Amino acid sequence: MARPILTADQMRAAEAAAIQAGIAETTLMERAGAGMAQAIRFYAGPRETLILCGPGNNGGDGYVAARHLAKHGYTVRVAALDEPRTEASRWARSQWDGPVERFAEAAAAPIVVDCLFGTGLSRGLEASVAERLSRLVDDALVAVACDLPSGVSTDGGASLSPIASYDLTVTFGALKPAHRLMPAMAKMGRVVLANIGVEADGKWFEIGRLEIPPLDPQGHKYSRGLVHCLAGQMPGAIALAASAAARSGAGYVRVSTSLPITNLPSSVVQTGGADLQDERIGCILVGPGLGDTPQVLTLALTAPRPIVIDADAIGLVGDPERLHGHDTILTPHEGEFIKLFGDLSGSKADRALEAARRSQSVIVYKGPDTLVASPDGRLGFAPPAPAWLASAGTGDVLAGMIAAMRARGLDPFEAACAAVWVHGRAAEAAGPGMIADDLVAAIPSALS
């Protein structure tokens, strides 16, 4: 099951709806604090724990967690930055019967839990507070963030003040965009979602294990998907993409090329011409190694088939509206994105959705925090992938994988999400010394 993602406003609305439906706010806080205490017990083990509480409901969660951990035999110290200012956090404070130290004087502890600010953060932390928090977090054996590391902007993932690295982040009801957007994502450690009984339906989610329909036992190579790749001036890149398409389960992969390609698997067919009207084509792939040959993109766009537009071809589109009426998936990295869509405003999530709307295409906005955006408002956030995925050719591999998923009949958005998920897992399987060719070889193990 994919984990839902809500913005700060959406989360507040979901909580308000739960309260409207009869769940007391203190019950939500009790569940949040108990969930966080449970995650700490499972993840960090029994060691002295320092809980840092802010003035809002994030701090309230901290007082509740302190009570639950103490009940389980933990030595717990609580340090407050300020007096509780909300009704629920005053209630939570009243239920904690241990002492409360001053944040500015709190000594280090093996487990440190940051409950200073969560979704209510409105600006960066005061320098002295950020500095002290970072020191306590750095000195801890296990550092835990309640909902979000304090200083992270919930919706955009920016650091509003300096942020140390945590081992565990426990969030409630739904993930927030910052859990899966850079730079915040890199600071979170493992992200655990506690259920507090709030409905978190929406169109945004973390891309999870894919559910690809099983192959038809009576199927044949065309029903498993024919991917037609269009080569360009540098055929090495399309060879990688075509190999990746073949390894991702396409029944048949074809490359039309004017130059012979030497490093293709024997099962991938090379042709001179390109009959793109062939109705058996499940997806056309254009862009890897294309160079400056706009006529090849134009040719692809004359075919009434699904198309993946990658790499050089993205810059050749010119006007995003040119793609209206086509069945297209675009796979830009940051530079290619700006080249086609200009400097859009808002968070990466906002920009991805705006690009999908303008081009009426699925956008795979690549980076360490890859997003998949659909014109209908669906937005998939990739789970963390290994840093060694950032190397030459891995984008070509992804484009081939997407084309294979699309050719086998997944809808464009689902095809892109499925490929992004498998791409990350294949990189994990291939290991740190991986090159793009190894990534292709690791795809089959990640598909199972």
Ligand SMILES: NC(=O)C1=CN([C@@H]2O[C@H](COP(=O)(O)OP(=O)(O)OC[C@H]3O[C@@H](n4cnc5c(N)ncnc54)[C@H](OP(=O)(O)O)[C@@H]3O)[C@@H](O)[C@H]2O)[C@@H](O)CC1
């Ligand atoms: N609502 C619910 O039902 C549930 C909510 N839950 C929990 O509540 C959290 C959200 O709580 P919240 O809305 O009270 O905001 P929170 O992040 O604690 O901080 C707000 C306070 O901090 C202040 N402040 C802001 N920035 C500041 C800064 N840089 N430096 C100094 N002060 C700053 C701000 O004041 P102001 O901006 O007005 O100055 C205000 O006083 C959420 O993350 C989750 O953990 C769970 O319990 C589940 C149920």
Ligand SMILES: [K+]
């Ligand atoms: K926090």
